[in-house]
Amino acid sequence: MSVFWRFLKLSVQEDYRMPVAELFAFLMALAPLTLYASGVNYGVLKGSAAFSFLSSALGLAAFLFLILILKNVSFGIGADLEKGITNTFLTFPMSRAKYLAAKLVSGAVIPFVMFMLAPLPVALAFAPHFSDLGVLLLYWGIEASGMMVIIGLMVLVALATKKGSTSLIAGLALYFGSEFANAFAIFYAERGNRDLFYALSVLNPSELWTIHYSRFFGSFSVSTATASALTATSAALGVALLIIAFAAFERVIDL
Amino acid sequence: MPIIEVKGLKKRYGSFEALKGIDFEVDEGKIVALVGPNGAGKTTTLKILSGFLRPSEGRVAVLGKDPWSHPELKKEVAYILDKPNFPPHVKVEDFLREAALMVGEKPEVGEEYLKALGLQEYAQRSFSKLSAGNMQKFAIAVALLRRPKLVVADEPSSNLDPGARAQLYDLIAKSKKENDTTFFISSHVLTEMEKVADEVIIMADGQVKAQAPLGQLASSLSGSSFRITTDKPELLAEALKGQVVDGKVMVAEEAASLSDIDEAAKRVGARVVSVERVGSSLDEIFKKLVGEE
Numbered sequence: 001m002s003v004f005w006r007f008l009k010l011s012v013q014e015d016y017r018m019p020v021a022e023l024f025a026f027l028m029a030l031a032p033l034t035l036y037a038s039g040v041n042y043g044v045l046k047g048s049a050a051f052s053f054l055s056s057a058l059g060l061a062a063f064l065f066l067i068l069i070l071k072n073v074s075f076g077i078g079a080d081l082e083k084g085i086t087n088t089f090l091t092f093p094m095s096r097a098k099y100l101a102a103k104l105v106s107g108a109v110i111p112f113v114m115f116m117l118a119p120l121p122v123a124l125a126f127a128p129h130f131s132d133l134g135v136l137l138l139y140w141g142i143e144a145s146g147m148m149v150i151i152g153l154m155v156l157v158a159l160a161t162k163k164g165s166t167s168l169i170a171g172l173a174l175y176f177g178s179e180f181a182n183a184f185a186i187f188y189a190e191r192g193n194r195d196l197f198y199a200l201s202v203l204n205p206s207e208l209w210t211i212h213y214s215r216f217f218g219s220f221s222v223s224t225a226t227a228s229a230l231t232a233t234s235a236a237l238g239v240a241l242l243i244i245a246f247a248a249f250e251r252v253i254d255l
Numbered sequence: 256m257p258i259i260e261v262k263g264l265k266k267r268y269g270s271f272e273a274l275k276g277i278d279f280e281v282d283e284g285k286i287v288a289l290v291g292p293n294g295a296g297k298t299t300t301l302k303i304l305s306g307f308l309r310p311s312e313g314r315v316a317v318l319g320k321d322p323w324s325h326p327e328l329k330k331e332v333a334y335i336l337d338k339p340n341f342p343p344h345v346k347v348e349d350f351l352r353e354a355a356l357m358v359g360e361k362p363e364v365g366e367e368y369l370k371a372l373g374l375q376e377y378a379q380r381s382f383s384k385l386s387a388g389n390m391q392k393f394a395i396a397v398a399l400l401r402r403p404k405l406v407v408a409d410e411p412s413s414n415l416d417p418g419a420r421a422q423l424y425d426l427i428a429k430s431k432k433e434n435d436t437t438f439f440i441s442s443h444v445l446t447e448m449e450k451v452a453d454e455v456i457i458m459a460d461g462q463v464k465a466q467a468p469l470g471q472l473a474s475s476l477s478g479s480s481f482r483i484t485t486d487k488p489e490l491l492a493e494a495l496k497g498q499v500v501d502g503k504v505m506v507a508e509e510a511a512s513l514s515d516i517d518e519a520a521k522r523v524g525a526r527v528v529s530v531e532r533v534g535s536s537l538d539e540i541f542k543k544l545v546g547e548e
Contacts, residue, residue, distance in 0.1 A: 003357045010353055014342040084340040087307060091336070091398070092357045093329040255307040 003094045004102055011106035015072050022068060022114060029061030029118030048213035050135040055210060058119060062143050065115040069147060070171040072107030073154050079164030087255050096250045100155075104242075108151055116140050138209070145235035146204050150174050152241025159245060159253055178203040186211070190220050198230060205231040256319075258283045258405050258437045259304060264313035266299050273299045275461040276313065281439055281454075283404075286431060288448035289441040291458035292545055297441040298337065300458070301409045304439070305334040318404065330358055333401055335408035339394035343383035347374070347393060350382070351400075358401035368396035372422055388414045395423060399430055406430070408440045412447065420444075424451055445538045459545040469540075480507050482533050483516060487525035494519040508532065 001009075016022065077100070080086045089099055119136065150171050158167035178200060185197035186207065201208045208230055212222040257280035266274040274296045281287045289297050302308040303315055306322035306329075315321060320328055341350060351365035369375050372392040377385060385393065391414040398406055406427075412420045424447065430436040442448050448455070449469065456466045483504040485491050492499045495516065497506030506516070513530065520527045 001356070006353045006357050010342060010345055010350065013349070014344055017344045080342075084336060084338060085342055087336055088339060088341055088394070090307065090326070091305070091329055091334045092354070093327045094357075095326045252309070254309060255302070 003092060004098045007089060007092070007094060007099065008102040008105060011076065011102055012110065015076055015106050016110075021064075022111060025061055025064035025068060025111075026114050026118050028064060029058055029115060047135065051139065051209060051213040054119070054136060054139045055206070058115075058139070061115060061118065065111050066147060066150070066175065068111050069108045069151065070154065070168060070175070072111065073104070073151055074158060074164045074168035074171060076103050076107040077155060077164075078158035078162065078167035081158065081162040081255070082164055090255065097246050100246055100249050104151070104155070108147070112144065112147065115143070141235070142206050142209055142231055145231055145238055146206060148238025149203055149234055149241065152238050152245060155245040156241060156248070159249055174203070182207050186220075194220075198226070201230045202234045202237055205234045256283065257281060258318060259439060260314070260316040261300075261304075262314045264300070264303065264315060265311045266296075266303065266308060267311045273461055274303075274310075277458070277461070277463045279456055279463055279466050281437060283437055284431070284435045285453045286427065286438040286440065286451050287454045287456060288452035289439065289456045289458060290443070290445060290448060290541055291464075294460075295458040295545075296461040297458055298409055301334075301407050301439070301441055304407050305332070330401065331404040333398035333403040333406045335394050335398045335406065335411045337409040337413060338387075339390055341382040341385075341390065341393070344381050346379060346381050347385070348378040351378075351393075351397065354397045355400055360400055360402070364400050365396060368400050368426075371426055372396055372419070388416060388419060391415055392419060392422075395426065399426060402430075402434045403436055404434075405437045405439065408438065410442055411440060412442065412444060420447065427451060445541055449538075455540075457541060457545065464545060465540075480505050480533055481511065481513075481516065482531045484528040484530075485520065485525045486528070487523060490523040491516075491520060491525045491527075494523050 077086075080089075080103075086099070090096065153174055154167045154171040157170040158164065161167065181200050182197070182204060185200050188194075189197040197207075205227070208222050208227045211220065212224065212227045259279075259281035261277060261279050264274050264277045265272065277296070277300065289300065291297050299308060303310055304317055304322055306324075306326065309323050315323075317328055317332055322328055322332070347369075351369065352362040355362050355365045366375075366378075369378060372395065374389060374392055374396065377389060377393075382390065382393075391411070395411060398408070412423055415423060427438055428451070431438065438451075440448065440452070452469060454466065454468050457464045481504075482500075483491065483497075483506070485504060488499045488502055488504050491497075492504045492506070495504065495506045495511050497504050497511070499505070511519075516527065516530060519525075
């Protein structure tokens with residue numbers, strides 16, 4: 001087993017010593033789908049119905065997992081830098097990039113995979129009722145791109161300030177700030193000014209697809225092309241922020 | 256071949272220059288003490304040698320490689336941090352096993368060091384339940400278990416009680432003897448460094464003030480003293496304007512000759528049993544070079 005995997009093992013041990021919150025969030029994600037599969041709603045879910053069902057059934061679980069990820073990233077990266085635990089690990093023969101990658105896998109990728117796995121067995125077992133599995137993939141992609149942007153910014157804040165609490169505040173402010181701002185932006189978009197809404201959707205693309213599928217706002221609708229382009233931009237921004245974080249940690253940041 | 260080479264090393268934090276272009280070399284198999292007052296630039300130097308800080312200017316080579324861009328060096332180079340910290344909820348035993356495997360050693364190697372440092376009873380505890388002193392001991396065990404070619408240690412005895420300090424210096428001596436390990440140690444405890452160091456580098460204000468074997472440094476600063484054993488040390492010390500250390504009179508050679516000692520002893524009625532010439536202590540050399548800081 002390489003140094004990376006050994007370090008990842010220790011990080012997982014530290015991050016999930018009492019995975020009660022993770023288990024709760026996992027069951028939260030599983031429960032509505034189990035309920036659906038057991039006969040509460042036997043309609044065949046396709047397209048907008050499938051998306052609406054997923055976002056309402058998994059919305060709370062997605063929120064819980066996001067909070068867990070924010071906690072893991074801020075404590076796992078920011079607080080470890082603050083307390084000198086990062087320095088301890090970097091006294092082992094391991095590159096900084098591998099250190100950061102292991103921290104992100106432990107803190108963010110594992111909870112996200114748990115979130116993805118929760119609805120999968122039920123959705124697959126009851127595939128006839130859930131004929132549009134592409135929507136499930138789309139839903140995961142939207143959640144992943146939104147989370148990546150927040151995580152990328154959090155990691156940069158953690159690396160710059162070397163403080164877990166500052167990084168957590170930045171992540172929470174960004175998430176709730178974008179939610180509030182989105183509500184205002186939708187209000188203005190309804191009245192014809194959509195630029196602000198589209199710009200904010202790069203931070204949080206889920207509203208785009210909710211509007212795209214629900215057509216709730218009457219005259220205001222979002223085309224598939226626009227929603228896809230903005231979601232791709234969001235994902236690209238998330239990836240770019242993470243690449244910048246890795247490059248800065250590997251090449252510039254003093255410990 | 257030097258195991259550490261530093262040439263023209265500068266480190267700036269904004270407009271503050273912590274290192275002002277230092278040069279030194281450390282030869283393989285030596286124990287070299289890095290001493291200096293607070294803010295001299297010792298920790299900055301050690302952190303650059305360990306790849307935690309990037310130099311602003313100059314060249315640093317550890318085992319011939321730049322420590323910033325060669326993390327694989329840490330298989331052979333161990334770094335003991337001044338305030339070591341570990342993941343609080345991981346068990347000591349689990350960490351030690353993984354640490355041994357991470358540096359290519361057998362998992363049981365760590366146990367030897369736990370025993371040598373008297374840490375066996377803490378093996379089942381998590382790090383959150385360890386005192387600062389035990390954390391420091393554990394950091395020493397983790398550093399030495401890789402049987403390194405070089406140990407860079409920043410104040411390794413700062414949190415240790417006298418017994419643990421003795422254990423640390425025993426381990427250093429053992430590691431040097433068995434593995435020909437080079438030690439580059441920063442410390443404020445000059446009396447301890449005096450006992451173990453082959454060579455001393457004195458730093459102050461971001462500069463190297465001196466580097467030499469301890470004996471050479473003492474004679475070059477003409478700092479020899481007389482150590483006088485007598486039945487009336489207080490009276491003789493007063494007459495010679497010297498000091499009483501461990502019941503013996505210490506007087507600088509430049510302040511009194513042998514005939515001065517003889518005359519003073521007669522004057523105060525003291526019987527002189529023996530007079531030895533001794534070099535300056537590291538503490539005295541340090542004070543001469545960097546003042547009383």
